[in-house]
Amino acid sequence: AQSVAQPEDQVNVAEGNPLTVKCTYSVSGNPYLFWYVQYPNRGLQFLLKYITGDNLVKGSYGFEAEFNKSQTSFHLKKPSALVSDSALYFCAVRDPGAGSYQLTFGKGTKLSVIP
Amino acid sequence: GAVVSQHPSRVICKSGTSVKIECRSLDFQATTMFWYRQFPKKSLMLMATSNEGSKATYEQGVEKDKFLINHASLTLSTLTVTSAHPEDSSFYICSARDGGGAGTEAFFGQGTRLTVV
Numbered sequence: 001a002q003s004v005a006q007p008e009d010q011v012n013v014a015e016g017n018p019l020t021v022k023c024t025y026s027v028s029g030n031p032y033l034f035w036y037v038q039y040p041n042r043g044l045q046f047l048l049k050y051i052t053g054d055n056l057v058k059g060s061y062g063f064e065a066e067f068n069k070s071q072t073s074f075h076l077k078k079p080s081a082l083v084s085d086s087a088l089y090f091c092a093v094r095d096p097g098a099g100s101y102q103l104t105f106g107k108g109t110k111l112s113v114i115p
Numbered sequence: 116g117a118v119v120s121q122h123p124s125r126v127i128c129k130s131g132t133s134v135k136i137e138c139r140s141l142d143f144q145a146t147t148m149f150w151y152r153q154f155p156k157k158s159l160m161l162m163a164t165s166n167e168g169s170k171a172t173y174e175q176g177v178e179k180d181k182f183l184i185n186h187a188s189l190t191l192s193t194l195t196v197t198s199a200h201p202e203d204s205s206f207y208i209c210s211a212r213d214g215g216g217a218g219t220e221a222f223f224g225q226g227t228r229l230t231v232v
Binding site for chain 2: 032034036041042043044045046049051052090096101102103105106107108
């Protein structure tokens with residue numbers, strides 16, 4: 001079975017500072033990993049994904065994530081946080097060998113960027 | 116990215132009535148759609164997977180007779196909450212994928228806030 005852990009319910013960061021939202025995963029094979037962002041009362045917006053290749057993935061709005069196979073992690077990062085980045089962030093995993101296209105989501109991390 | 120439109124965005128209904136939520140893929144054909152339920156400050160709970168032209172696959176613990184899913188075309192899936200009760204009040208989100216490989220990301224609708232009074 002596949003699972004995702006986001007160990008932090010909330011992350012607070014000052015505007016202009018770098019931010020990190022943590023994610024670790026568990027799958028039986030090679031994972032497909034995704035980050036989504038959700039604004040209040042809205043659906044999820046795709047940020048970036050790791051399928052294969054370069055471990056550092058760049059996505060929308062200046063976000064990036066680094067796949068670390070040995071640590072089974074896929075932390076989301078941004079060099080300089082904006083107040084508008086404040087939202088709920090979800091990490092998700094899909095096991096391509098499982099024969100299903102289902103995504104398993106972490107519980108979400110609320111990011112608050114303080115002006 | 117691809118656009119998924121979900122309607123309505125908010126609905127209030129009386130206990131005992133039924134509510135239909137639509138999920139449309141606007142610029143691609145969605146061979147598979149997913150329906151999620153999100154509780155406050157909680158992650159998304161997958162309710163069912165909907166494949167065009169076939170019966171939906173429901174997750175364990177989800178009542179298929181209460182949450183009716185129809186995926187009649189490649190661009191439309193509907194979720195009907197039958198005989199709604201206050202405990203059905205929640206945020207419902209659909210997502211769709213265009214049939215690409217497992218590395219293809221899913222695109223999400225904007226969600227529907229259901230309140231049963």
